Amino acid sequence: MSDDHVYLSLAEGHGDGDARWAFGTGFEDPLHGVSTAVPEDVDRAELAALCLALGDDALVTAQRLAEWTTRAPELEEEVALANIGLDLLGQARLLYARCGQVDGTGRGEDAYAYFRDADDFRNVRLAELPNGDFAFTIARQLVFASWRLAHFQRLTASADPVLAAVAAKGVKELTYHRQYAAEWFVRLGDGTEESHRRMRAGLDQVAPYLGELYAAHETGTEVLAVLRQAGEAAGLPLPDAPPLPGSGRRGDHTEHLAPLLAELQSVARAHPEAAW
Amino acid sequence: MTARQAGSSAEDGAPPGRRAHGDLQELFDETIARDQRIEPRDWMPDGYRKTLIRQVAQHAHSEIIGMQPEGEWITRAPSLRRKAILFAKVQDEAGHGLYLYSAAETLGADRADLTQRLIEGRQKYSSIFNYPTPTFADVGVIGWLVDGAAICNQVPLCRSSYGPYARAMVRICKEESFHQRQGYELLMTMMRGTGAQREMVQDAVNRWWWPSLMMFGPPDEDSPNSARSMAWKIKRHSNDELRQRFVDMTVPQAEKLGVTLPDPELRWNEERGRYDFGTPDWAELKRVISGDGPCNAERVARRRAAHEEGAWVREAAAAHAAKRAARQRKGVAA
Numbered sequence: 001m002s003d004d005h006v007y008l009s010l011a012e013g014h015g016d017g018d019a020r021w022a023f024g025t026g027f028e029d030p031l032h033g034v035s036t037a038v039p040e041d042v043d044r045a046e047l048a049a050l051c052l053a054l055g056d057d058a059l060v061t062a063q064r065l066a067e068w069t070t071r072a073p074e075l076e077e078e079v080a081l082a083n084i085g086l087d088l089l090g091q092a093r094l095l096y097a098r099c100g101q102v103d104g105t106g107r108g109e110d111a112y113a114y115f116r117d118a119d120d121f122r123n124v125r126l127a128e129l130p131n132g133d134f135a136f137t138i139a140r141q142l143v144f145a146s147w148r149l150a151h152f153q154r155l156t157a158s159a160d161p162v163l164a165a166v167a168a169k170g171v172k173e174l175t176y177h178r179q180y181a182a183e184w185f186v187r188l189g190d191g192t193e194e195s196h197r198r199m200r201a202g203l204d205q206v207a208p209y210l211g212e213l214y215a216a217h218e219t220g221t222e223v224l225a226v227l228r229q230a231g232e233a234a235g236l237p238l239p240d241a242p243p244l245p246g247s248g249r250r251g252d253h254t255e256h257l258a259p260l261l262a263e264l265q266s267v268a269r270a271h272p273e274a275a276w
Numbered sequence: 277m278t279a280r281q282a283g284s285s286a287e288d289g290a291p292p293g294r295r296a297h298g299d300l301q302e303l304f305d306e307t308i309a310r311d312q313r314i315e316p317r318d319w320m321p322d323g324y325r326k327t328l329i330r331q332v333a334q335h336a337h338s339e340i341i342g343m344q345p346e347g348e349w350i351t352r353a354p355s356l357r358r359k360a361i362l363f364a365k366v367q368d369e370a371g372h373g374l375y376l377y378s379a380a381e382t383l384g385a386d387r388a389d390l391t392q393r394l395i396e397g398r399q400k401y402s403s404i405f406n407y408p409t410p411t412f413a414d415v416g417v418i419g420w421l422v423d424g425a426a427i428c429n430q431v432p433l434c435r436s437s438y439g440p441y442a443r444a445m446v447r448i449c450k451e452e453s454f455h456q457r458q459g460y461e462l463l464m465t466m467m468r469g470t471g472a473q474r475e476m477v478q479d480a481v482n483r484w485w486w487p488s489l490m491m492f493g494p495p496d497e498d499s500p501n502s503a504r505s506m507a508w509k510i511k512r513h514s515n516d517e518l519r520q521r522f523v524d525m526t527v528p529q530a531e532k533l534g535v536t537l538p539d540p541e542l543r544w545n546e547e548r549g550r551y552d553f554g555t556p557d558w559a560e561l562k563r564v565i566s567g568d569g570p571c572n573a574e575r576v577a578r579r580r581a582a583h584e585e586g587a588w589v590r591e592a593a594a595a596h597a598a599k600r601a602a603r604q605r606k607g608v609a610a
Contacts, residue, residue: 059356066359069347069366073586075340075374082367086360093356110355134589190599191592198588257437267354267412274469275460276355276411 034165038102042064042159047056048103049122050113051163053216053249054151055095056123059113060257061144063264064131073134080180084141087173094166099108101162114268118258124216124248126209128257132202135188139202142181146226148173150219182230189234196235204239208261211243297384308509313439324508327501328438329385330399336376337394337401341575345409346418347486354412360459362415364607368451375444382440385563395580403561404491406569407483413466414484419459421481421488421526427452428522432512436489460529467534474534481530482538489553490518498558523551547586 006148038044045136065085096109105111126144131137156169200251214220227238246252268276300319308315308438314320347366352357377387393399404422409415430449466473493515494497505511513521523542530537541554563569 063351066363069363070343071582071585073582073589075370075377077589078343078370078587079367079374082363082370086363086367088358089356089363093360096356113356114354136588166566187596188589188592191594191596192588195592195595196590232406263351267352271354271470271472274354274473275465276353276358276469 051095051099053122055092057091058088060123060127135198137183137203139206144176146223147213150222186234189236207241315439332380339369339373341401341405359574379440413421413480416462417480417484423456425488425491437509481535
């Protein structure tokens, strides 16, 4: 690589147009190569609602993980939490794109993320809870990844080819997310008195939100099996907690979602005519 | 014989201390003169080691502190595509910090100790990250100008005489150049957008242009360590030469974008075949380096808070690893 004119040497082979200084920054259509036609036996409204709910779960969780940036306990955790956040953000984009294709509105991903209010979001409430300490984030991520993985494994057989493809990609990602969270769950549960106490508290805070997850999808026993296994290794049995009334899937949210969205949507809504 | 063979006790059985110092110095000098790499186990002069540790550590700190100004915008990025790009970019910077701390550790430094020096203000990082990022256009301008200046500084370091640093820089430069293009692409998009977007871009360019020129360091006559670093081939070009290259590369890009660079003295010099440009405010650079920039205190405070609030997590990981090792030993014994 010549360093006499580094931009020229870095842009070699990318033509002479102005865009040569921005080569490689275009992104392929995430659904490239997958037929986007909706099969006739698929209920469009049901499919759109499912894509929207799963997209909202992913976007809101990714937003919480982004809040950890520059605040993680170690640089390796900066990288890992960002990986998980980026995977979920990628899932949200694919799911919103599919939603726009099947709900008849033709909306793009940004319309769903930036121009709906909290009442219209369908994410489970677990996703929107503030990050708390690293132990709470790990407890949430373990539950969320286990639940979503079990759900996505089933969706790989979806009658909709796009959702099946999104799920197949997501299964690999979520398997890593679950492993990452489970390893930290055990480390913190087993580590010091303080980490055990914090991990216990994190699990206690998550427990009331489990019922909502099971109600949203029939994967409860699989999630419980993961939590029991990890809990045994960590010395942290799952607490009994009565499920909270209401459901994010029906638009019931905690007071934490609106401020999260206000931040996420602030620039986009200040410049509604702008292209980014 | 290379300096490595001479300096490696494992390979020739003679500890470096037993070799005549003159021989080792000569071999080191020959390795440098031949443009070959010095590797971690090679003998090297103390000054070379210390200079490199300081430079690599400052570079690592810059990557980590450099996550903050842009990291603030991940949660507010105005499209999901921009959010993904920015999230990934800031993550890359954490990765760069990791490679660079590892390169420093090959010289005998310790990452925890270097982090401590950073949060106690005993080691520095690039002064550019002490400027604020008030609008989303700053994300694009940082990519274009700050990452662009970093590339000018860093591409020559891919030929640095110290092997682990040079190899880390190859990967870092590839990623930095990707960030630079993404920044430029964001600005192209914004300049084709609304009047408010174009104003945001021009305002950000006005604020970042001079600090970007200062990234190359003080003028050559005020850069006392440069000559020695260049003799050791830790550094390959002078501050002023790199600054000139950056200006020459950037002016045509500014013209294509349609932004004005805030320097009335900036003009093409036919005779030199290069651009003439004004003098940065070196007093400002000194102030920012000495800790009196707009965001110095807040940048270090954030890093310190993350480190201190994460102490219990790191302690737990260490305690768990120790317990596990003890359990395994017990298992083996039984």
